[in-house]
Amino acid sequence: MPGDCPPKPWPLPEFKPLHIDNWDNHGSPNLPLNINTHNPFRLFSLFFTNEIMDKLVKWTNKHVELYPPDEEIAHPHAWQPTCREELYAYFGVLIHMGITIKLAIEDYWKDLNLHGTKHIVKKYME
16 A cells, blocks of 8 residues: 555766855754754754654554564563654654763663663663
């Protein structure tokens, strides 16, 4: 059924590098007037709209339906269908891990002993 599976890849357009004459002129963002540039989620939503997120949810759930994991080997918990909110949390964790450098992957999941708070990754991915 159309729309149930991810689209087939298409050929990439020819790449032409951007030529920059003046490295000192950084310009300014060309964003819609109603966008609050101090709101990271609003900026993120320019690229990952509700429509795109809903498609990612549908495709993720369809993939697991078509190729279920071997629960005894691969995962200690049974798969539960995902939703848009979970994907937002997942992308947020990926972005956080990309800009916050830790010594080991396990460090992202540890409890913080300072002020009795949890690490942000553990807070959103429990």
